[in-house]
Amino acid sequence: MKRPDYVNNSVQRQLAEEVTRLFMAMRGFWEALKATEALRPGAETQLDAEAIEGIAEDIPSCSLAYERVLNASLVDLSVSTGLLASKSAARRLLKQGGLYLNNRRIDSDGKIIEASDIVDGKLLLLSAGKKNKMVVRIS
Template identity: 75%
Template sequence: MGSFVILDNYDWWKDITLLDFLKEVGRFARVGTMIAKESVKKRLASEDGMSYTEFTYQLLQGYDFLYMFKNMGVNVQIGGSDQWGNITAGTELIRKILQVEGAHGLTFPLLLKSDGTKFGKTEEGAIWLSSNMLSPYKFYQYFFAVPDVDVIRFMKILTFLSLDEIQELEESMTKPGYVPNTVQKRLAEEVTRFVHGEEGLAEALKATGALRPGAQTQLDSQTIEGIADDVPSCSLAYDQVLKSSLVDLAVSTGLLASKSAVRRLIKQGGLYLNNMRIDSEDKLIEEGDIVDGKVLLLSAGKKNKMVVRIS
Protein backbone atom coordinates (compact mmCIF):
# COMPACT_ATOMS: atom_id res chain seq x y z
CA MET A 1 0.00 0.00 0.00
CA GLY A 2 1.28 3.46 -0.88
CA SER A 3 1.67 6.26 1.61
CA PHE A 4 -1.40 8.12 2.79
CA VAL A 5 -2.20 11.06 5.04
CA ILE A 6 -5.09 11.39 7.47
CA LEU A 7 -6.21 15.01 7.82
CA ASP A 8 -8.43 16.85 10.30
CA ASN A 9 -10.36 19.57 8.47
CA TYR A 10 -10.58 21.53 11.72
CA ASP A 11 -7.00 22.53 11.00
CA TRP A 12 -8.19 24.88 8.23
CA TRP A 13 -11.68 25.62 9.52
CA LYS A 14 -10.63 26.86 12.95
CA ASP A 15 -9.44 30.23 11.62
CA ILE A 16 -12.40 30.90 9.29
CA THR A 17 -15.22 33.07 10.63
CA LEU A 18 -18.80 32.96 9.38
CA LEU A 19 -18.36 36.32 7.65
CA ASP A 20 -15.19 35.08 5.96
CA PHE A 21 -17.03 31.99 4.76
CA LEU A 22 -19.96 33.97 3.38
CA LYS A 23 -17.59 36.34 1.59
CA GLU A 24 -15.17 33.78 0.18
CA VAL A 25 -17.51 30.83 -0.47
CA GLY A 26 -21.15 31.73 0.07
CA ARG A 27 -21.28 34.32 -2.71
CA PHE A 28 -20.40 31.64 -5.26
CA ALA A 29 -23.14 29.26 -4.15
CA ARG A 30 -26.50 29.37 -5.93
CA VAL A 31 -29.48 28.32 -3.82
CA GLY A 32 -31.30 26.95 -6.87
CA THR A 33 -28.38 24.66 -7.67
CA MET A 34 -28.11 23.52 -4.06
CA ILE A 35 -31.83 22.71 -3.84
CA ALA A 36 -31.77 20.88 -7.18
CA LYS A 37 -29.34 18.25 -5.88
CA GLU A 38 -31.09 14.90 -5.54
CA SER A 39 -30.03 14.30 -1.93
CA VAL A 40 -31.45 17.69 -0.90
CA LYS A 41 -34.72 17.18 -2.77
CA LYS A 42 -35.29 13.84 -1.03
CA ARG A 43 -34.67 15.31 2.40
CA LEU A 44 -36.89 18.35 1.77
CA ALA A 45 -39.70 16.04 0.68
CA SER A 46 -39.32 13.78 3.73
CA GLU A 47 -41.45 14.04 6.84
CA ASP A 48 -38.54 15.34 8.95
CA GLY A 49 -37.46 17.89 6.37
CA MET A 50 -33.93 19.31 6.40
CA SER A 51 -32.15 21.60 8.82
CA TYR A 52 -30.12 24.61 7.74
CA THR A 53 -27.01 22.84 9.03
CA GLU A 54 -27.65 19.84 6.78
CA PHE A 55 -28.48 22.09 3.83
CA THR A 56 -25.20 23.98 4.03
CA TYR A 57 -23.10 20.87 4.65
CA GLN A 58 -22.47 20.49 0.92
CA LEU A 59 -20.63 23.84 0.99
CA LEU A 60 -18.50 22.74 3.92
CA GLN A 61 -17.51 19.50 2.21
CA GLY A 62 -17.08 21.37 -1.04
CA TYR A 63 -14.66 23.80 0.59
CA ASP A 64 -12.70 20.86 2.03
CA PHE A 65 -12.17 19.63 -1.53
CA LEU A 66 -11.18 23.12 -2.68
CA TYR A 67 -8.66 23.53 0.15
CA MET A 68 -7.00 20.16 -0.51
CA PHE A 69 -7.04 20.74 -4.29
CA LYS A 70 -5.32 24.11 -3.86
CA ASN A 71 -2.85 23.23 -1.11
CA MET A 72 -2.20 19.52 -1.46
CA GLY A 73 -2.85 18.69 -5.09
CA VAL A 74 -5.83 16.45 -4.36
CA ASN A 75 -7.85 16.36 -7.58
CA VAL A 76 -10.23 13.40 -7.10
CA GLN A 77 -12.83 12.91 -4.40
CA ILE A 78 -14.34 9.43 -4.01
CA GLY A 79 -17.50 8.49 -2.14
CA GLY A 80 -20.78 6.63 -2.14
CA SER A 81 -23.49 7.67 -4.59
CA ASP A 82 -25.28 9.55 -1.81
CA GLN A 83 -22.27 11.91 -1.71
CA TRP A 84 -22.56 13.00 -5.35
CA GLY A 85 -24.14 16.35 -4.50
CA ASN A 86 -21.47 17.17 -1.93
CA ILE A 87 -18.67 16.14 -4.28
CA THR A 88 -19.96 18.23 -7.19
CA ALA A 89 -20.34 21.17 -4.81
CA GLY A 90 -16.57 20.96 -4.44
CA THR A 91 -15.82 20.73 -8.15
CA GLU A 92 -18.10 23.74 -8.75
CA LEU A 93 -16.37 25.82 -6.07
CA ILE A 94 -12.94 24.94 -7.49
CA ARG A 95 -14.03 26.00 -10.96
CA LYS A 96 -15.65 29.26 -9.79
CA ILE A 97 -13.22 30.37 -7.08
CA LEU A 98 -9.92 29.11 -8.46
CA GLN A 99 -11.07 29.36 -12.07
CA VAL A 100 -9.35 26.13 -13.06
CA GLU A 101 -10.44 22.76 -14.33
CA GLY A 102 -9.11 19.37 -13.31
CA ALA A 103 -11.17 18.52 -10.20
CA HIS A 104 -13.02 15.22 -10.50
CA GLY A 105 -15.52 13.17 -8.53
CA LEU A 106 -15.97 9.41 -8.49
CA THR A 107 -18.89 7.64 -6.81
CA PHE A 108 -19.91 4.03 -6.44
CA PRO A 109 -23.41 2.62 -5.74
CA LEU A 110 -24.37 2.22 -2.11
CA LEU A 111 -24.91 -1.32 -0.91
CA LEU A 112 -28.60 -1.29 -0.03
CA LYS A 113 -30.89 -3.94 1.39
CA SER A 114 -34.11 -4.84 -0.37
CA ASP A 115 -36.05 -2.44 1.87
CA GLY A 116 -33.91 0.49 0.66
CA THR A 117 -31.94 0.96 3.88
CA LYS A 118 -28.15 1.02 3.91
CA PHE A 119 -26.45 -2.31 4.32
CA GLY A 120 -24.50 -2.64 7.54
CA LYS A 121 -26.88 -0.58 9.68
CA THR A 122 -28.94 -2.39 12.33
CA GLU A 123 -31.04 -1.43 15.33
CA GLU A 124 -28.06 -2.40 17.51
CA GLY A 125 -25.56 -0.34 15.54
CA ALA A 126 -23.06 -0.70 12.71
CA ILE A 127 -21.58 -3.95 11.42
CA TRP A 128 -17.96 -3.36 12.41
CA LEU A 129 -15.03 -5.10 10.72
CA SER A 130 -12.88 -4.95 13.85
CA SER A 131 -13.32 -7.86 16.25
CA ASN A 132 -12.79 -5.37 19.07
CA MET A 133 -16.04 -3.67 18.06
CA LEU A 134 -18.03 -6.73 16.95
CA SER A 135 -17.17 -10.35 17.64
CA PRO A 136 -16.72 -12.82 14.75
CA TYR A 137 -19.76 -14.67 16.15
CA LYS A 138 -22.02 -11.62 15.89
CA PHE A 139 -20.54 -10.72 12.51
CA TYR A 140 -21.29 -14.22 11.23
CA GLN A 141 -24.82 -14.09 12.63
CA TYR A 142 -25.57 -10.87 10.76
CA PHE A 143 -24.84 -12.45 7.39
CA PHE A 144 -26.51 -15.72 8.33
CA ALA A 145 -29.73 -13.74 8.91
CA VAL A 146 -29.71 -11.98 5.49
CA PRO A 147 -33.13 -12.40 3.78
CA ASP A 148 -33.44 -14.68 0.75
CA VAL A 149 -34.20 -11.66 -1.43
CA ASP A 150 -30.77 -10.15 -0.68
CA VAL A 151 -28.46 -13.13 -0.28
CA ILE A 152 -27.52 -13.76 -3.93
CA ARG A 153 -26.84 -10.09 -4.62
CA PHE A 154 -24.61 -9.91 -1.54
CA MET A 155 -22.85 -13.07 -2.70
CA LYS A 156 -21.94 -11.35 -5.96
CA ILE A 157 -20.73 -8.17 -4.29
CA LEU A 158 -19.08 -9.37 -1.08
CA THR A 159 -17.47 -12.71 -1.95
CA PHE A 160 -14.92 -14.01 -4.43
CA LEU A 161 -17.02 -16.98 -5.51
CA SER A 162 -17.34 -17.39 -9.26
CA LEU A 163 -20.57 -16.27 -10.91
CA ASP A 164 -21.14 -19.86 -12.04
CA GLU A 165 -20.97 -21.13 -8.46
CA ILE A 166 -23.26 -18.34 -7.25
CA GLN A 167 -25.74 -19.23 -10.00
CA GLU A 168 -25.71 -22.85 -8.82
CA LEU A 169 -26.42 -21.69 -5.27
CA GLU A 170 -29.26 -19.50 -6.51
CA GLU A 171 -30.80 -22.37 -8.45
CA SER A 172 -30.52 -24.66 -5.42
CA MET A 173 -32.81 -22.33 -3.46
CA THR A 174 -35.74 -23.21 -5.76
CA LYS A 175 -35.23 -26.98 -5.73
CA PRO A 176 -37.27 -29.42 -3.60
CA GLY A 177 -35.54 -30.31 -0.37
CA TYR A 178 -33.60 -27.06 -0.08
CA VAL A 179 -32.73 -26.46 3.55
CA PRO A 180 -33.54 -22.84 4.51
CA ASN A 181 -30.53 -20.57 5.10
CA THR A 182 -28.08 -22.92 3.37
CA VAL A 183 -26.96 -20.15 1.01
CA GLN A 184 -26.89 -17.65 3.89
CA LYS A 185 -24.58 -20.01 5.75
CA ARG A 186 -22.21 -20.03 2.79
CA LEU A 187 -22.34 -16.24 2.55
CA ALA A 188 -21.62 -15.89 6.27
CA GLU A 189 -18.69 -18.30 6.05
CA GLU A 190 -17.12 -16.60 3.04
CA VAL A 191 -17.38 -13.05 4.39
CA THR A 192 -16.36 -13.98 7.95
CA ARG A 193 -13.32 -15.87 6.65
CA PHE A 194 -12.30 -12.91 4.48
CA VAL A 195 -12.61 -10.37 7.34
CA HIS A 196 -11.57 -12.43 10.39
CA GLY A 197 -9.53 -15.27 8.87
CA GLU A 198 -9.88 -19.00 9.44
CA GLU A 199 -9.43 -18.57 13.19
CA GLY A 200 -12.26 -16.04 13.42
CA LEU A 201 -14.53 -18.21 11.31
CA ALA A 202 -13.77 -21.24 13.48
CA GLU A 203 -14.64 -19.18 16.57
CA ALA A 204 -17.91 -18.05 15.01
CA LEU A 205 -18.88 -21.57 13.92
CA LYS A 206 -18.07 -23.03 17.31
CA ALA A 207 -20.17 -20.45 19.11
CA THR A 208 -23.01 -20.74 16.59
CA GLY A 209 -23.14 -24.51 16.92
CA ALA A 210 -22.79 -24.57 20.68
CA LEU A 211 -25.32 -21.83 21.32
CA ARG A 212 -28.06 -23.18 19.08
CA PRO A 213 -31.00 -24.22 21.28
CA GLY A 214 -31.21 -28.00 21.28
CA ALA A 215 -27.60 -28.43 20.14
CA GLN A 216 -25.84 -31.50 21.49
CA THR A 217 -22.52 -29.66 21.84
CA GLN A 218 -21.36 -29.56 25.44
CA LEU A 219 -21.37 -25.97 26.65
CA ASP A 220 -18.50 -24.55 28.66
CA SER A 221 -18.19 -21.21 30.44
CA GLN A 222 -15.59 -19.93 27.96
CA THR A 223 -17.96 -20.39 25.01
CA ILE A 224 -20.81 -18.68 26.85
CA GLU A 225 -18.59 -15.82 28.00
CA GLY A 226 -17.42 -15.45 24.41
CA ILE A 227 -20.85 -14.16 23.38
CA ALA A 228 -21.64 -12.27 26.57
CA ASP A 229 -20.81 -8.94 24.91
CA ASP A 230 -23.14 -9.71 22.01
CA VAL A 231 -26.27 -10.72 23.93
CA PRO A 232 -28.00 -9.36 27.03
CA SER A 233 -26.38 -10.44 30.28
CA CYS A 234 -26.75 -9.93 34.02
CA SER A 235 -25.04 -10.93 37.26
CA LEU A 236 -26.68 -12.66 40.21
CA ALA A 237 -25.38 -14.05 43.48
CA TYR A 238 -24.97 -17.82 43.70
CA ASP A 239 -27.59 -18.19 46.43
CA GLN A 240 -30.08 -16.16 44.37
CA VAL A 241 -29.80 -18.69 41.57
CA LEU A 242 -29.39 -22.08 43.23
CA LYS A 243 -32.76 -23.79 43.87
CA SER A 244 -34.60 -20.83 42.34
CA SER A 245 -37.53 -21.39 40.00
CA LEU A 246 -36.59 -21.19 36.33
CA VAL A 247 -39.87 -19.37 35.71
CA ASP A 248 -38.91 -16.71 38.24
CA LEU A 249 -35.35 -16.52 36.91
CA ALA A 250 -36.50 -15.97 33.33
CA VAL A 251 -38.53 -12.97 34.50
CA SER A 252 -36.04 -11.49 36.99
CA THR A 253 -33.23 -11.56 34.43
CA GLY A 254 -35.41 -9.82 31.84
CA LEU A 255 -35.49 -12.69 29.34
CA LEU A 256 -39.29 -12.57 29.35
CA ALA A 257 -41.73 -10.00 30.68
CA SER A 258 -44.00 -12.15 32.84
CA LYS A 259 -44.39 -15.55 34.43
CA SER A 260 -47.38 -16.27 32.22
CA ALA A 261 -45.21 -15.61 29.16
CA VAL A 262 -42.59 -18.04 30.50
CA ARG A 263 -45.15 -20.76 31.18
CA ARG A 264 -46.70 -20.27 27.75
CA LEU A 265 -43.27 -20.59 26.11
CA ILE A 266 -42.54 -23.78 28.06
CA LYS A 267 -45.79 -25.32 26.79
CA GLN A 268 -44.76 -24.34 23.25
CA GLY A 269 -41.36 -25.98 23.72
CA GLY A 270 -39.43 -22.76 23.28
CA LEU A 271 -37.63 -22.26 26.62
CA TYR A 272 -34.08 -23.58 26.97
CA LEU A 273 -31.58 -23.77 29.80
CA ASN A 274 -28.02 -24.24 28.54
CA ASN A 275 -29.53 -25.32 25.19
CA MET A 276 -31.64 -28.05 26.82
CA ARG A 277 -35.37 -27.70 26.27
CA ILE A 278 -37.34 -27.25 29.49
CA ASP A 279 -40.64 -29.16 29.59
CA SER A 280 -41.74 -28.44 33.15
CA GLU A 281 -42.61 -25.11 34.70
CA ASP A 282 -41.58 -26.59 38.07
CA LYS A 283 -37.92 -26.74 37.03
CA LEU A 284 -35.51 -25.52 39.72
CA ILE A 285 -31.90 -24.51 39.10
CA GLU A 286 -29.57 -27.25 40.37
CA GLU A 287 -25.85 -27.07 41.03
CA GLY A 288 -25.16 -29.09 37.87
CA ASP A 289 -27.03 -26.54 35.75
CA ILE A 290 -24.50 -23.80 36.53
CA VAL A 291 -21.84 -24.25 33.83
CA ASP A 292 -18.40 -24.56 35.42
CA GLY A 293 -19.93 -22.97 38.49
CA LYS A 294 -19.90 -19.60 36.67
CA VAL A 295 -22.71 -19.03 34.18
CA LEU A 296 -26.12 -19.99 32.86
CA LEU A 297 -27.48 -19.54 29.36
CA LEU A 298 -31.21 -18.95 29.04
CA SER A 299 -32.86 -18.98 25.62
CA ALA A 300 -36.37 -17.97 24.59
CA GLY A 301 -36.71 -19.43 21.11
CA LYS A 302 -33.74 -19.38 18.76
CA LYS A 303 -32.68 -15.74 18.97
CA ASN A 304 -33.46 -14.28 22.41
CA LYS A 305 -30.76 -15.19 24.91
CA MET A 306 -29.65 -14.13 28.35
CA VAL A 307 -26.25 -14.88 29.88
CA VAL A 308 -26.45 -15.07 33.68
CA ARG A 309 -23.11 -14.62 35.41
CA ILE A 310 -22.94 -16.19 38.86
CA SER A 311 -21.01 -14.29 41.51
Protein backbone atom coordinates in the same frame (compact mmCIF):
# COMPACT_ATOMS: atom_id res chain seq x y z
CA MET B 1 22.02 -10.33 -11.37
CA LYS B 2 21.59 -11.41 -7.75
CA ARG B 3 19.27 -9.49 -5.42
CA PRO B 4 20.70 -8.20 -2.16
CA ASP B 5 19.85 -10.34 0.93
CA TYR B 6 17.90 -7.55 2.62
CA VAL B 7 15.39 -7.56 -0.27
CA ASN B 8 14.76 -11.31 0.04
CA ASN B 9 14.39 -11.11 3.82
CA SER B 10 11.93 -8.25 3.47
CA VAL B 11 9.77 -10.20 1.04
CA GLN B 12 9.93 -13.31 3.23
CA ARG B 13 8.94 -11.29 6.29
CA GLN B 14 5.98 -9.74 4.45
CA LEU B 15 4.86 -13.16 3.27
CA ALA B 16 5.15 -14.58 6.80
CA GLU B 17 3.14 -11.67 8.20
CA GLU B 18 0.38 -12.13 5.62
CA VAL B 19 0.18 -15.90 6.20
CA THR B 20 0.00 -15.32 9.96
CA ARG B 21 -2.75 -12.71 9.53
CA LEU B 22 -4.77 -15.07 7.32
CA PHE B 23 -4.32 -17.96 9.73
CA MET B 24 -5.44 -15.89 12.72
CA ALA B 25 -8.47 -14.59 10.81
CA MET B 26 -9.50 -18.14 9.87
CA ARG B 27 -8.92 -19.34 13.41
CA GLY B 28 -11.19 -16.59 14.72
CA PHE B 29 -13.80 -17.46 12.11
CA TRP B 30 -13.82 -21.14 13.09
CA GLU B 31 -14.00 -20.29 16.80
CA ALA B 32 -16.95 -17.97 16.18
CA LEU B 33 -18.68 -20.61 14.07
CA LYS B 34 -18.12 -23.22 16.79
CA ALA B 35 -19.50 -20.90 19.48
CA THR B 36 -22.54 -20.03 17.38
CA GLU B 37 -23.30 -23.70 16.72
CA ALA B 38 -22.79 -24.63 20.37
CA LEU B 39 -25.23 -21.94 21.49
CA ARG B 40 -28.05 -22.97 19.17
CA PRO B 41 -31.02 -24.13 21.29
CA GLY B 42 -31.30 -27.90 21.12
CA ALA B 43 -27.69 -28.32 19.96
CA GLU B 44 -26.00 -31.52 21.03
CA THR B 45 -22.71 -29.72 21.70
CA GLN B 46 -21.68 -29.63 25.37
CA LEU B 47 -21.61 -26.03 26.58
CA ASP B 48 -18.65 -24.64 28.45
CA ALA B 49 -17.96 -21.22 29.89
CA GLU B 50 -15.54 -20.39 27.07
CA ALA B 51 -18.18 -20.99 24.39
CA ILE B 52 -20.73 -18.88 26.22
CA GLU B 53 -18.26 -16.06 26.90
CA GLY B 54 -17.34 -16.16 23.20
CA ILE B 55 -20.70 -14.68 22.28
CA ALA B 56 -21.65 -13.02 25.57
CA GLU B 57 -20.82 -9.53 24.34
CA ASP B 58 -23.29 -9.94 21.47
CA ILE B 59 -26.29 -10.89 23.62
CA PRO B 60 -27.87 -9.46 26.78
CA SER B 61 -26.43 -10.56 30.11
CA CYS B 62 -26.88 -9.98 33.80
CA SER B 63 -25.12 -10.91 37.03
CA LEU B 64 -26.81 -12.60 39.96
CA ALA B 65 -25.55 -13.96 43.24
CA TYR B 66 -25.11 -17.73 43.43
CA GLU B 67 -27.60 -17.92 46.31
CA ARG B 68 -30.23 -16.13 44.22
CA VAL B 69 -29.86 -18.57 41.32
CA LEU B 70 -29.45 -21.90 43.09
CA ASN B 71 -32.84 -23.49 43.87
CA ALA B 72 -34.70 -20.74 41.99
CA SER B 73 -37.42 -21.81 39.59
CA LEU B 74 -36.63 -21.40 35.90
CA VAL B 75 -39.89 -19.48 35.45
CA ASP B 76 -38.90 -16.98 38.17
CA LEU B 77 -35.35 -16.70 36.83
CA SER B 78 -36.62 -16.02 33.30
CA VAL B 79 -38.59 -13.05 34.62
CA SER B 80 -36.02 -11.71 37.12
CA THR B 81 -33.29 -11.64 34.44
CA GLY B 82 -35.53 -9.75 32.03
CA LEU B 83 -35.61 -12.55 29.47
CA LEU B 84 -39.41 -12.67 29.69
CA ALA B 85 -41.89 -10.05 30.85
CA SER B 86 -44.03 -12.17 33.16
CA LYS B 87 -44.40 -15.57 34.76
CA SER B 88 -47.45 -16.27 32.61
CA ALA B 89 -45.40 -15.56 29.46
CA ALA B 90 -42.69 -17.91 30.75
CA ARG B 91 -45.19 -20.68 31.49
CA ARG B 92 -46.87 -20.22 28.10
CA LEU B 93 -43.51 -20.44 26.29
CA LEU B 94 -42.54 -23.45 28.37
CA LYS B 95 -45.76 -25.29 27.39
CA GLN B 96 -45.05 -24.47 23.73
CA GLY B 97 -41.57 -26.01 24.04
CA GLY B 98 -39.68 -22.75 23.57
CA LEU B 99 -37.90 -22.28 26.91
CA TYR B 100 -34.32 -23.55 27.09
CA LEU B 101 -31.73 -23.80 29.85
CA ASN B 102 -28.17 -24.25 28.53
CA ASN B 103 -29.61 -25.34 25.15
CA ARG B 104 -31.78 -28.04 26.71
CA ARG B 105 -35.51 -27.71 26.17
CA ILE B 106 -37.32 -27.58 29.49
CA ASP B 107 -40.80 -29.10 29.61
CA SER B 108 -41.61 -28.83 33.32
CA ASP B 109 -42.74 -25.55 34.85
CA GLY B 110 -41.40 -26.91 38.15
CA LYS B 111 -37.78 -26.88 36.94
CA ILE B 112 -35.48 -25.71 39.73
CA ILE B 113 -31.93 -24.54 39.01
CA GLU B 114 -29.42 -27.01 40.44
CA ALA B 115 -25.67 -26.68 40.91
CA SER B 116 -25.16 -29.05 37.97
CA ASP B 117 -27.06 -26.62 35.70
CA ILE B 118 -24.51 -23.84 36.28
CA VAL B 119 -21.91 -24.13 33.51
CA ASP B 120 -18.40 -24.36 34.96
CA GLY B 121 -19.83 -22.97 38.20
CA LYS B 122 -20.23 -19.48 36.76
CA LEU B 123 -22.74 -19.16 33.90
CA LEU B 124 -26.23 -20.04 32.72
CA LEU B 125 -27.62 -19.59 29.23
CA LEU B 126 -31.35 -18.97 29.07
CA SER B 127 -33.18 -18.97 25.74
CA ALA B 128 -36.73 -17.97 24.92
CA GLY B 129 -37.18 -19.37 21.44
CA LYS B 130 -34.25 -19.54 19.08
CA LYS B 131 -33.13 -15.92 19.05
CA ASN B 132 -33.93 -14.39 22.44
CA LYS B 133 -31.06 -15.27 24.82
CA MET B 134 -29.71 -14.16 28.17
CA VAL B 135 -26.35 -15.00 29.73
CA VAL B 136 -26.53 -15.11 33.51
CA ARG B 137 -23.18 -14.59 35.20
CA ILE B 138 -23.06 -16.12 38.66
CA SER B 139 -21.12 -14.16 41.27
